[in-house]
Amino acid sequence: MPVRVDHEERRRQIAEALLRIADTQGLQSASMRAVAAEAGVSLRLVQYYFTTKEALLLDALDRLGGQLRARMERWIAAVGAPATPRGLVTAVLSSILPTDQESRRITRTYAAYYTLVLSDPELTGKRGTAQPDLLESFLAKQVRAAQQAGEIDAGRDPEMTAAGLLAMVNGLGSSVLGGQRSGESALTILTHHLDELFRSP
Amino acid sequence: MPVRVDHEERRRQIAEALLRIADTQGLQSASMRAVAAEAGVSLRLVQYYFTTKEALLLDALDRLGGQLRARMERWIAAVGAPATPRGLVTAVLSSILPTDQESRRITRTYAAYYTLVLSDPELTGKRGTAQPDLLESFLAKQVRAAQQAGEIDAGRDPEMTAAGLLAMVNGLGSSVLGGQRSGESALTILTHHLDELFRSP
DNA sequence: CATTTTATGATACGGGTGTACCGCGAGGGA
DNA sequence: TCCCTCGCGGTACACCCGTATCATAAAATG
Numbered sequence: 001m002p003v004r005v006d007h008e009e010r011r012r013q014i015a016e017a018l019l020r021i022a023d024t025q026g027l028q029s030a031s032m033r034a035v036a037a038e039a040g041v042s043l044r045l046v047q048y049y050f051t052t053k054e055a056l057l058l059d060a061l062d063r064l065g066g067q068l069r070a071r072m073e074r075w076i077a078a079v080g081a082p083a084t085p086r087g088l089v090t091a092v093l094s095s096i097l098p099t100d101q102e103s104r105r106i107t108r109t110y111a112a113y114y115t116l117v118l119s120d121p122e123l124t125g126k127r128g129t130a131q132p133d134l135l136e137s138f139l140a141k142q143v144r145a146a147q148q149a150g151e152i153d154a155g156r157d158p159e160m161t162a163a164g165l166l167a168m169v170n171g172l173g174s175s176v177l178g179g180q181r182s183g184e185s186a187l188t189i190l191t192h193h194l195d196e197l198f199r200s201p
Numbered sequence: 202m203p204v205r206v207d208h209e210e211r212r213r214q215i216a217e218a219l220l221r222i223a224d225t226q227g228l229q230s231a232s233m234r235a236v237a238a239e240a241g242v243s244l245r246l247v248q249y250y251f252t253t254k255e256a257l258l259l260d261a262l263d264r265l266g267g268q269l270r271a272r273m274e275r276w277i278a279a280v281g282a283p284a285t286p287r288g289l290v291t292a293v294l295s296s297i298l299p300t301d302q303e304s305r306r307i308t309r310t311y312a313a314y315y316t317l318v319l320s321d322p323e324l325t326g327k328r329g330t331a332q333p334d335l336l337e338s339f340l341a342k343q344v345r346a347a348q349q350a351g352e353i354d355a356g357r358d359p360e361m362t363a364a365g366l367l368a369m370v371n372g373l374g375s376s377v378l379g380g381q382r383s384g385e386s387a388l389t390i391l392t393h394h395l396d397e398l399f400r401s402p
Numbered sequence: 403c404a405t406t407t408t409a410t411g412a413t414a415c416g417g418g419t420g421t422a423c424c425g426c427g428a429g430g431g432a
Numbered sequence: 433t434c435c436c437t438c439g440c441g442g443t444a445c446a447c448c449c450g451t452a453t454c455a456t457a458a459a460a461t462g
Contacts, residue, residue: 004429005439026320028229031419044441053420108319115316118309118378119227132381160393164369167376167390171368174375177319180333181364189368192361205459206409232449244450245411254450 011049014039015060022060023105027112032056054123061113061124065131068106071095085146086198089139093169093190098176099183107173136162151198161197168193212250215240216261223261224306228313233257255324262314262325266332269307272296286347287399290340294370294391299377300384308374337363352399362398369394 017039021030032053036043050056075095079087098104117124139162146152152161172186218240222231233254237244251257276296280288299305318325340363347353373387 026316028320032421033419042441044443045439047421048440051421111319112316114375114379115227115229115313118312119229121380132376156397157393160390163373163382163390164394167372168365168369170372170375171370172364172372174315174371175333175368178315179322189361189364192358193365196357233451234449243411246409248451249409252451 007049010041010045011059012063014041014046014049015056015063018056018060019064019109022112023109027057027116057116058124064106064109064113068096068110071102071106085142085149086151086194089142089146089165090191090194092135092139093165093194094187096169096173097183097186097190098173099187104177104183108177111174111177132166136166139165146198156197165193165197208250211242211246212260213264215242215247215250216257216264219257219261220265220310223313224310228258228317258317259325265307265310265314269297269311272303272307286343286350287352287395290343290347290366291392291395293336293340294366294395295388297370297374298384298387298391299374300388305378305384309378312375312378333367337367340366347399357398366394366398 014035018030018035021027021034021038032046033043035056036046039046046056050059072092072095075091076083076088079091095103096107098107136159140158143152143156143158143161147154147156147158169190172181172189175181176183176186215236219231219236222228222235222239233247234244236257237247240247247257251260273293273296276292277284277289280292296304297308299308337360341359344353344357344359344362348355348357348359370391373382373390376382377384377387
């Protein structure tokens, strides 16, 4: 049987099985054996393509980050040709919020990784750490652009505003996942704050 | 040796050992044996005072909630005799932020419980679920009071504002724990937003 | 004093975990 | 054709987990 095989495809198949388990049952249920079963392969194969569990965890985390990035780009592309700052900010922030099935899956899986990173900080050696900062400065740039267009009060601090918005969206996502709030009400709260931000003084 | 013993004291001793491990190494490292060792007792004793692990987890979570409540009350009491709405809101929100050692410990431990609850929602049967809602309505009440005193623009929606603030503080806490931001800068961002909220129109 | 209850020690059981090792058939290169 | 290495199945090892069981000494109770 052992014909030449597409390694990347096999790795993807296994890593996504891990992500599926992390989403539905949490990372602590994602044992090598469970991942193998979910992917429909033998335990040996998981070991073969990812020699250690840590490698599998890290690879899957990379793929998850890619999925979130792809989703954000899709939402950004959907705002249409004249990409206004307000449209970009709204797209980025609401793409993170767990409102549909995909975003709920992504957010839940990230949450599963969160405590893992907390208890073992060197697990992610300068991996996704830079991404939130990039997002934040992107948002700050859009805020500045909106200020120059007169859509946002010039007295606001762009960095503070961006950081606050991003933190708020993260917090809203946590409360949705925790069941205290629905995704729709979280989105309502977000748009309310965006409306308030984007009103000419 | 078995003199009559203070059960509550023993339970506290063991539960706090659990919380200490959850803080420093995460909940997944908090096995019964590890808790026993940390508390300086035998495994059998942990079983004796909390027959099952779930009971121990739940009891420790209750105690953690009590610690956070006590901290908030201490911060509220510290604002002085004329308790202005702004003082109360500031006290409540900044007491949650992981700025000092105690709040960092509490926030980290709550985060450790968070994913546990996500993967097993019926673990906490209507336990701390109500507390965030109470906090939120308390904050909304203070916002309304400040509006009537003319300290906050009357056009703001109190509930939305309160929900946004609480979510922002939660998100800021996560980013501090994740190492992307210092506790001081998180506090700076919070006070910046509070300054913006509490300016007469 | 006898007996029951309380607080504790020691240890065993069944199961799940990550990893390592052995084997083996089917390509491809010499 | 010979041989090597690629892809993979099966299984074993050592360890950790939560829980259950047995034993026992001290105190409370009668």
